[in-house]
Amino acid sequence: MIRVLVAEDQSAVRAGLVLILRSAPDIEVVGEAEDGERAVELARELRPDLVLMDVQMPRLDGVSATRTVAGENLADVLVLTTFDLDEYVYEALYAGASGFLLKDVRRDDLVHAVRVVAAGESLLAPTVTRRLVADLVKRRRERPAGVDGPPPPSLDALTAREVETLRLVARGLSNAEIARTLFVSEHTVKTHVSNVLSKLGLRDRVQAVIRAYESGLVTPGSL
Incomplete structure (x- = not known):
């Protein structure tokens, strides 16, 4: 319940x-x-x-x-x-x-x-x-010349498979859909997602989507 x-x-x-x-x-x-x-x-x-x-x-x-x-x-x-x-x-x-x-x-x-x-x-x-996506792109494009702003967040702590999992999460796929895409079990996907959140200090998948766009891992045209 x-x-x-x-x-x-x-x-x-x-x-x-x-x-x-x-x-x-x-x-x-x-x-x-x-x-x-x-x-x-x-x-x-x-x-x-x-x-x-x-x-x-x-x-x-x-x-x-x-x-x-x-x-x-x-x-x-x-x-x-x-x-x-x-x-x-x-x-x-x-x-x-x-x-x-x-x-x-x-x-x-x-x-x-x-x-x-x-x-x-x-x-x-x-x-x-x-x-959300449109605004992230707009903020980058409207950044004043000569003002770099904070560097995009790094994904270096993630393994290649965790990066790919994050990319698919940002595309809106469920754990079951990610499992079918990567040819792994749903349990394995849950482990990858948990590792991504832990390594990047994120609360949940919503924040993971934001981080994927902020880092440049996903762009609007890639959805």
């Missing part, structure tokens, strides 16, 4: 989310929070598997609440918002969110997303992924 805490300040929206999640036989809504501070309090008290977190909430915004929940390893966080602006995406991902969906997501896709993130995977709405 996946234990979920729903954090959303609009009561009608929160009720709708709870209703959708409770319709799934393998999901249990263990708590509801109307603001970010309450979300953190309940996460510490209830220790859910996942927090479904709205971005804009009173007292403490969802990004700050995500940073605390993820930083204290209280639960995985799936951010759900009406906004797809880049600053929200980046802030939520760097705060430690494992998934990011827009509120117009379909009922079945929301339930699927909760299952995916609770299983230790990461998930981004397609529109979010495209904006």
Whole structure:
């Protein structure tokens, strides 16, 4: 059973989310929070598997609440918002969110997303992924002449097979799809992914995707 805490300040929206999640036989809504501070309090008290977190909430915004929940390893966080602006995406991902969906997501896709993130995977709405990639490229192109900025992160600590695994993760492939591509077992893929995260000091696959683009390992045309 996946234990979920729903954090959303609009009561009608929160009720709708709870209703959708409770319709799934393998999901249990263990708590509801109307603001970010309450979300953190309940996460510490209830220790859910996942927090479904709205971005804009009173007292403490969802990004700050995500940073605390993820930083204290209280639960995985799936951010759900009406906004797809880049600053929200980046802030939520760097705060430690494992998934990011827009509120117009379909009922079945929301339930699927909760299952995916609770299983230790990461998930981004397609529109979010495209904006993320486009913005990374734009930042490089608009860098002022003569200003190098920080060097791209190195992947030297990774083996050749781990680099290839990271490339496939950045393309959005699941562990099963990576296993078929590399002709190895899914268990081996999980080991490679774990090694990549550990060696690069990353929290999850979302941060791995960001690192792949930042390092130049993957470019938009290679998707």
